Amino acid sequence: MRIAQVAPLFECVPPKLYGGTERVVSYLTEELVRQGHEVTLFASGDSETSARLVPGCRRALWQEAGCLETLPHHVRLVEMVAAEAHRFDLIHFHIDYVHFPVVGRLPCPTVTTLHGRLHPPDQEGLFETCSEVPLVSISDDQRRPIPSANWQATVHHGLPLDLHTFRDAPGSYLAFLGRVSPEKGLDRAIEIARRAGMPLRVAARIYPEERPYYERVIEPLLRASPWVEFVGEVGGAAKDDFLGNAHALLFPIEWDEPFGLVMIESMACGTPVIAFRRGSVPEVMVHGVTGFVVEDVAEAEEALGRVPTLSRWACRRTFVERFGAARMAMDYLAVYRRLVGGGSRPIARGAGRAFIAEPLAPIRRHGRLLGPVAAVQSPGGA
Incomplete structure (x- = not known):
């Protein structure tokens, strides 16, 4: 599948230090590439990825001392995505709402993950006006303030299984x-x-x-x-x-x-x-x-x-069992394939979840104790 991931330009992908949204976009992008999909990442120019990188700005905006307004950069980013939209089967946005007005003129389906808290006085009218824009929540609780929005699925975040080192001895702080x-x-x-x-x-x-x-x-x-x-x-x-x-x-x-x-x-x-x-x-x-x-x-x-x-x-x-990057990618792929196939009915939570084999046993990788991991059945490229 030919997929575009559109990240915020505030931090690079992945961020060097703090930056939750950009970090999740990185984990998802790298997992989709690993599974054989053709992925283009729209992000700041100092990002690092195995996907094709299209820089929306020279470097992360929060690292640019001369950047006073971030909105113009994101408006330009949306136009850059629109210019290449014919290349993709689906475009996945992670930039809040700035792209909503152009979604209707794009030649391929889109989906938008909302990463922030919802405030009905500010957003309810927007979601009603742009009700055709498919949305994904990162928790069921996130969508609670505006349950009538065009929610397609809830996809919990995931991390690469070997990203962090398991330690069986508790510390003192x-x-x-x-x-x-x-x-x-x-x-x-x-x-x-x-x-x-x-x-x-x-x-x-x-x-x-x-x-x-x-x-x-x-x-x-x-x-x-x-x-x-x-x-x-x-x-x-x-x-x-x-x-x-x-x-x-x-x-x-x-x-x-x-x-x-x-x-x-x-x-x-x-x-x-x-x-x-x-x-x-x-x-x-x-x-x-x-x-x-x-x-x-x-x-x-x-x-x-x-x-x-x-x-x-x-x-x-x-x-x-619950928060691996492969599971997150599988959940998103279920949304992508339904939207590309013309479906519009939201999918149930947990559909397409990765299968976790038993038993779970501790392993080491590159000398690091990872704790119990298992074979994760991942979908092939499409």
């Missing part, structure tokens, strides 16, 4: 990974660690617009909390070590996060997650297996006392 913003709950993570009497390591990015919050709320907490170490952004091997060597990951969000990629990254390492019951958390987590879903700081403190009862192998195994 708690981990927090994400942005420094009120909805991510770093202040609550600091309080949970204080109550539990455990050190907390924080790997976080501070966006310019969130620096006032950091300086007003978080920086004083850090000065008053000697048990907290702020390590800044991490990526690659450093993130693998950071998550894999933790006792548990804290995910005390205070917003309805549509997915939360860090949860499955932690599971891939075998590290349990203590997560607040918001947004997609109950969909992604298996309570009592991959960690604990809790309501507040007090419950999080109590749950940390039960972390030693969890199996890190079972945590890794759940990741393998």
Whole structure:
């Protein structure tokens, strides 16, 4: 199948450090290429991919000091995609809504994955006006505010099975990974660690617009909390070590996060997650297996006392069964093929899921202990 993937231009694909959407686009693109599909990636020029790369800008916009407005770059990107649309069987957009007005004049089907939170006052009218645009949600909870939109499927994110290293021995610190913003709950993570009497390591990015919050709320907490170490952004091997060597990951969000990629990254390492019951958390987590879903700081403190009862192998195994990149690609391919074939009826969740063979056994690849993995039956190229 000839597939175009259209990524945001904010970060390169994959991002060097923080950047969830661009990271997912990379995993999906590389898996589709691996399965034999002809893939073109529209992304920033500093992206790295085994697909054909069409640069929408010279380098990631958030890395360009002279970039004041990102919208013009994305409008230009849409025109670049439209100019090449005749080359593809399907175009998969990951750039929110900027392309909606041109979808009707493209010569091939499209699908759009929405990666952000929905706010009906802003988006409901758009979805009604552009009701012909097929949409994919990244969790069932994400679509809850606007259930009447043209949802085709829910496809949970997935990671390459060998991306993270399984570690069967728990570490001695708690981990927090994400942005420094009120909805991510770093202040609550600091309080949970204080109550539990455990050190907390924080790997976080501070966006310019969130620096006032950091300086007003978080920086004083850090000065008053000697048990907290702020390590800044991490990526690659450093993130693998950071998550894999933790006792548990804290995910005390205070917003309805549509997915939360860090949860499955932690599971891939075998590290349990203590997560607040918001947004997609109950969909992604298996309570009592991959960690604990809790309501507040007090419950999080109590749950940390039960972390030693969890199996890190079972945590890794759940990741393998549910959140591999091959499963994600298979779910998307089911959507692609239906749309290319002229179908318009949404498919049921779980249709086309990858088959996971039993038993699951630990293996090593390039000297890295991966934990339980299995043969994944992947669809062939089309």
